[in-house]
Amino acid sequence: MGGVDVGSEGGKKRATNSDINMIPFIDLLMVTIAFLLITAVWVTNSRINADAQVPGPPNPTQELTPATPEKVLNLHIGDSDFGLVWKQGATVVSEVRVPKTQVEVGDGSNKIVRYPDLAKKIEEEWKQQGGHRDPSDRKLDQCILHSDNRTPFKEIIAVLDALYAPKREMKLPDGNKQVPVFNMTFSVR
């Protein structure tokens, strides 16, 4: 802005107005922003739980009592359909087949396969057959995944994503939390 120099008598009186130079401050802000943008974490990864049920050595002090085996969901990945088989010990309680209708999400080379129908059916099956429903029950229903050895890992993840879609409330020490209804493990055969 223009101004008028009112002059000073022999330079004795200090000017009453002084301008603050904002240029270094703007430089500082821009360098800070550049640093934070370069070091920012843009990609977030998550995890899907699985559990290997490794049998441990028997406890000699514990009396062996015959316990009623719990119902376990066996999820078979087939070529054209999925098999949902509830077993209690060696007894097959129910068996349902779900067609393998995949839905592709994304575009180009980033297409992701999902199975929404499988997720819905798993939820229905759990509502009918699931044993652990109460929020105070900290145990989860077990699911054993049977897949061909040649199945690519991305398909297994798509199936796991469908398996972990149904959730229930669980009371935890730090408050109520929505947890998946199933805990998955792989079948060895």
Place this chain on the structure above:
Amino acid sequence: MSELFTRKHKNPHAHVIHKPGRRLMMHVPLRFVFNKVMGHGARGTNAGLNLVSFIDFLIVTVIFLLMSFSASGEIGVDKNVKLPKAENAEDIIDAPMVAVNGNQILVDGALAGSTRAIEELGRMQKIDELFNMLKNKRELWKQVQPGKPFPGVVILQVDQDVSALVVKSVFQTAAFAGYPNVSFMVGKLPSSQ
């Protein structure tokens, strides 16, 4: 003063050199100064830039980035591993990392076996090198933290094209080495609901 700039009467003494000193703007012998003083000036050629809003923008951006800044950074993903994506996944935790790309098995960046032997054999098997490394890690953890229960958690970073046979073999080897709680690292998909 106006006689300086009239076309009819020219003052022969208008451009005489005067002694230096203070003078009123009306007596500056320049037409544009005279016009400005008289109120007939043209628009100034300099335009002032209002930087206040720009500085506000920079400050808000810095505050936002500072609040989302994470000093611990991201958990490194092996560059040869392309992770599959899933929606129903949980937050990542700090645990030993086993990466499986097309050919190699790595534990926290160190080579721990090859996938070729598993694929050639065609059946699930225990991977000795991986087993030994994970077992040593477990022993070391117990020595460092003797009073605490061992969590037994390991994270698998598996490339999306790796076969189920390799995944099962790694999974089972980790379980037998004392890591029964396995988590698969995936990319996060936004919620579809």
